[in-house]
Amino acid sequence: xxxxxxxxxxxxxxxxxxxxxxxxxxxxxxxxxxxxxxxxxxxxxxxxxxxxxxxxxxxxxxxxxxxxxxxxxxxxxxxxxxxxxxxxxxxxxxxxxxxxxxxxxxxxxxxxxxxxxxxxxxxxxxxxxxxxxxxxxxxxxxxxxxxxxxxxxxxxxxxxxxxx
Amino acid sequence: xxxxxxxxxxxxxxxxxxxxxxxxxxxxxxxxxxxxxxxxxxxxxxxxxxxxxxxxxxxxxxxxxxxxxxxxxxxxxxxxxxxxxxxxxxxxxxxxxxxxxxxxxxxxxxxxxxxxxxxxxxxxxxxxxxxxxxxxxxxxxxxxxxxxxxxxxxxxxxxxxxxxxxxxxxxxxxxxxxxxxxxxxxxxxxxxxxxxxxxxxxxxxxxxxxxxxxxxxxxxxxxxxxxxxxxxxxxxxxxxxxxxxxxxxxxxxxxxxxxxxxxxxxxxxxxxxxxxxxxxxxxxxxxxxxxxxxxxxxxxxxxxxxxxxxxxxxxxxxxxxxxxxxxxxxxxxxxxxxxxxxxxxxxxxxxxxxxxxxxxxxxxxxxxxxxxxxxxxxxxxxxxxxxxxxxxxxxxxxxxxxxxxxxxxxxxxxxxxxxxxxxxxxxxxxxxxxxxxxxxxxxxxxxxxxxxxxxxxxxxxxxxxxxxxxxxxxxxxxxxxxxxxxxxxxxxxxxxxxxxxxxxxxxxxxxxxxxxxxxxxxxxxxxxxxxxxxxxxxxxxxxxxxxxxxxxxxxxxxxxxxxxxxxxxxxxxxxxxxxxxxxxxxxxxxxxxxxxx
Numbered sequence: 001x002x003x004x005x006x007x008x009x010x011x012x013x014x015x016x017x018x019x020x021x022x023x024x025x026x027x028x029x030x031x032x033x034x035x036x037x038x039x040x041x042x043x044x045x046x047x048x049x050x051x052x053x054x055x056x057x058x059x060x061x062x063x064x065x066x067x068x069x070x071x072x073x074x075x076x077x078x079x080x081x082x083x084x085x086x087x088x089x090x091x092x093x094x095x096x097x098x099x100x101x102x103x104x105x106x107x108x109x110x111x112x113x114x115x116x117x118x119x120x121x122x123x124x125x126x127x128x129x130x131x132x133x134x135x136x137x138x139x140x141x142x143x144x145x146x147x148x149x150x151x152x153x154x155x156x157x158x159x160x161x162x163x164x
Numbered sequence: 165x166x167x168x169x170x171x172x173x174x175x176x177x178x179x180x181x182x183x184x185x186x187x188x189x190x191x192x193x194x195x196x197x198x199x200x201x202x203x204x205x206x207x208x209x210x211x212x213x214x215x216x217x218x219x220x221x222x223x224x225x226x227x228x229x230x231x232x233x234x235x236x237x238x239x240x241x242x243x244x245x246x247x248x249x250x251x252x253x254x255x256x257x258x259x260x261x262x263x264x265x266x267x268x269x270x271x272x273x274x275x276x277x278x279x280x281x282x283x284x285x286x287x288x289x290x291x292x293x294x295x296x297x298x299x300x301x302x303x304x305x306x307x308x309x310x311x312x313x314x315x316x317x318x319x320x321x322x323x324x325x326x327x328x329x330x331x332x333x334x335x336x337x338x339x340x341x342x343x344x345x346x347x348x349x350x351x352x353x354x355x356x357x358x359x360x361x362x363x364x365x366x367x368x369x370x371x372x373x374x375x376x377x378x379x380x381x382x383x384x385x386x387x388x389x390x391x392x393x394x395x396x397x398x399x400x401x402x403x404x405x406x407x408x409x410x411x412x413x414x415x416x417x418x419x420x421x422x423x424x425x426x427x428x429x430x431x432x433x434x435x436x437x438x439x440x441x442x443x444x445x446x447x448x449x450x451x452x453x454x455x456x457x458x459x460x461x462x463x464x465x466x467x468x469x470x471x472x473x474x475x476x477x478x479x480x481x482x483x484x485x486x487x488x489x490x491x492x493x494x495x496x497x498x499x500x501x502x503x504x505x506x507x508x509x510x511x512x513x514x515x516x517x518x519x520x521x522x523x524x525x526x527x528x529x530x531x532x533x534x535x536x537x538x539x540x541x542x543x544x545x546x547x548x549x550x551x552x553x554x555x556x557x558x559x560x561x562x563x564x565x566x567x568x569x570x571x572x573x574x575x576x577x578x579x580x581x582x583x584x585x586x587x588x589x590x591x592x593x594x595x596x597x598x599x600x601x602x603x604x605x606x607x608x609x610x611x612x613x614x615x616x617x618x619x620x621x622x623x624x625x626x627x628x629x630x631x632x633x634x635x636x637x638x639x640x641x642x643x644x645x646x647x648x649x650x651x652x653x654x655x656x657x658x659x660x661x662x663x664x665x666x667x668x669x670x671x672x673x674x675x676x677x678x679x680x681x682x683x684x685x686x687x688x689x690x691x692x693x694x695x696x697x698x699x700x701x702x703x704x705x706x707x708x709x710x711x712x713x714x715x716x717x718x719x720x721x722x723x724x725x726x727x728x729x730x731x732x733x734x735x736x737x738x739x740x741x742x743x744x745x746x747x748x749x750x751x752x753x754x755x756x757x758x759x760x761x
Contacts, residue, residue: 031478032440034460039402039441066461073462073619075444076402092364093562093595094521096609130446130613131364132403135521136179136216136528147182 006049006079017055019044024059034062034070038077047081083118083125085163087111088142092131099153100139104128106156107141124163170205170247173223174234175288177212177374178367178406179528180219184236185209188220191239196247205247211375213288214529215275218258221288228269232258260547274544275526280507282515283331283368283491284531287375292410295417298378304423306497307382310389311431319390320346323493325501327513332358332449332486333564333590334666335512335579341483344473345391348481353393355384356477356484358454359400359407362446363562364613365593368517369487371529373400373407376491377414381424381437383490386497388435391483395436397458399448402441411439446563446617450665451484453619464621465665486591488517508534512578522559522595525550535576538568542596553598557681561590563610563617564670566677567603586677588670602699603682604689608636610674614667625668628659632675641702644690653679698760701745705761710735712757719749719758 023040027033037056042048048071057064071077089104104126108114111124118125134140137149148159174180174189192207213221218232222242229252231242238256245251260274270276281287290297298304310319324339345353357380361369373380384396400408415437418424426434440458447453448463455477457463476482492514496504505513512534518541521527525547532541538558542548549555557567560577566587568575575581582589597606611633620626635652638644656672663669679686688694695703708719708728713735720728720736727743730736738749738758750758 032458032460035443035457036441036460039443069462070460073445074442077443093559093593093609094365094519094527096364097522097595097597097601097606129403130362130617131367132178133361133367133370134179134182134216135365135367135519136219137182138521138527140182147178149179149182 094135095139176209179216183219185220211287212371216528306494326504331488345483383493561588602697614671622664624662
């Protein structure tokens with residue numbers, strides 16, 4: 001289970017903690033605030049390590065099991081940091097029937113790590129996603145916020161090299 | 165408001181944005197300034213036109229000239245020729261696949277001719293970030309009518325009479341849902357919108373929210389008035405940043421204009437709306453799971469009854485509809501229930517938006533009257549299958565749906581017909597497959613999806629989807645037996661009957677429908693250990709035809725596994741034990757000497 005336990009040491013700053021406290025203050029007492037707070041927390045830290053989950057649970061006065069239950073349930077929450085450059089290859093139906101599997105293989109080969117993993121230098125991470133809604137351009141991948149469509153396996157290397 | 169002589173509409177939907185439409189828009193602005201046209205011509209960023217395959221789309225009004233696949237470097241020519249001198253830039257006009265000559269206007273194209281845009285009205289017409297444009301396009305007129313001229317009962321009566329059914333997949337009559345929520349006696353009720361469009365291959369909800377977000381806000385207010393609610397939530401996927409952003413802008417503008425908030429249009433009706441972001445869980449499209457997620461819990465479904473109309477969000481009566489369902493409501497109020505009911509078939513009224521994807525020329529979004537046949541969609545609107553390939557099947561309804569084979573291509577698409585042939589309309593994803601797609605592999609793909617997305621609460625789904633996937637895996641690697649197929653069918657029946665929610669109950673559909681229409685492909689995998697489409701790698705062999713091989717050594721040099729041997733100018737051979745079936749040699753061979761079988 002790749003996304004159940006934090007594998008890297010925590011390096012949170014005082015500044016990040018203050019930001020998180022501010023978020024919790026504005027949402028506290030609001031109905032159904034747990035997820036919005038966790039989404040903000042992930043924006044602040046880039047991921048949700050155990051330490052951050054403990055902070056959220058204590059300060060929102062909810063059981064840690066509930067926070068962990070949510071963070072391990074939803075695909076968007078990650079217990080491990082992502083690379084500075086995040087590559088998401090769409091494996092939705094439209095992309096799949098147009099050969100997205102080959103695109104993913106090529107990305108893994110070029111970057112040198114597997115889906116849901118991060119490279120040793122922390123620069124790249126690869127995810128496979130389920131449909132980013134750009135089905136008209138299938139097959140598609142996203143690198144940070146840039147979308148690349150109508151891909152062929154042979155295009156992959158040149159695109160990734162731009163980020164290396 | 166200043167008047168200009170011409171408007172240049174550029175698509176700012178997700179598809180065209182990925183094809184660089186923001187740069188095209190910036191270039192138009194730059195060129196207008198250079199030609200000193202900024203006072204007489206305006207460029208407008210709109211929502212999705214639907215024809216994503218040929219983005220970025222540019223339409224010049226008042227003529228309605230339709231340019232496609234516009235690059236930044238083309239902009240100058242459009243400005244200097246068309247805008248300045250009134251001469252069309254022929255080379256950039258949209259060219260219909262297979263047709264001779266160009267199509268000047270959008271509405272004359274095969275792609276648009278058969279469409280009827282109700283839910284998508286406004287998309288590709290207005291600037292979604294300007295409430296004034298929405299108002300000019302009838303925005304909030306229906307809300308005003310309801311609040312000032314119609315009683316709550318009358319509103320529900322109109323929705324019921326229109327025959328509108330839920331567009332999220334299940335097709336439950338919308339009017340009836342509203343009636344149940346209105347009948348619940350509680351001072352606090354909620355109105356929610358399901359914008360958690362998780363079905364891979366469907367993107368109509370995103371396009372509505374990106375292209376005309378006010379239509380959804382307006383409809384939710386009408387619903388709130390009808391059932392007696394004062395608070396609403398829109399639950400939207402975090403994966404749709406542009407839609408979230410435009411929705412936020414729309415809500416702020418509606419509040420500023422007094423269309424949202426306290427005492428709307430001077431009446432005693434008040435309504436407030438909040439956005440909640442999903443976090444990537446397909447099961448949250450199920451209504452009880454979605455409500456659990458808005459409450460801030462794990463998105464796990466619960467048994468019904470009680471239905472949300474009685475006991476929903478935070479334990480209060482709740483009305484939950486899908487984006488596309490809501491988007492129809494203002495049109496129905498403005499044009500009358502009869503006008504809507506006049507479109508479509510006997511039991512399926514109105515239009516449905518389909519997301520055309522896969523092996524089809526015009527990929528994109530189309531809105532057509534219910535009862536249009538699959539043939540019309542694929543051959544006329546969709547422009548057929550590219551690369552001279554043959555149509556094999558269309559997959560509808562995503563992981564909950566099934567396949568429609570060539571023999572049923574003339575079936576009119578509506579809720580009843582689709583159910584009778586073993587598929588569903590679902591949310592409207594329509595993926596076209598050609599002869600190169602393996603149906604067993606497609607079933608395995610969907611089961612891989614449902615296995616991942618099963619929330620784990622009930623065992624028929626948690627264990628059953630995994631077991632079904634295992635059997636499909638076994639078949640696709642060539643280790644399947646005829647008993648496996650029988651076991652698969654048995655499992656499908658049990659899971660359909662016993663799973664807790666829609667996700668599990670429909671998860672066997674991709675298998676059942678491919679078994680029904682493509683059983684011979686399963687049998688080919690099991691009996692002949694052969695994949696007829698050439699997709700399942702373990703059942704493939706690459707072979708070099710000695711009579712065609714020139715001995716150029718190109719293949720042996722690129723083979724990553726060193727599986728190809730042979731002397732120069734003599735036929736080469738592939739060592740099957742070493743071959744990893746990557747297909748690189750086929751791409752390299754200039755003599756078409758390597759075949760896949």
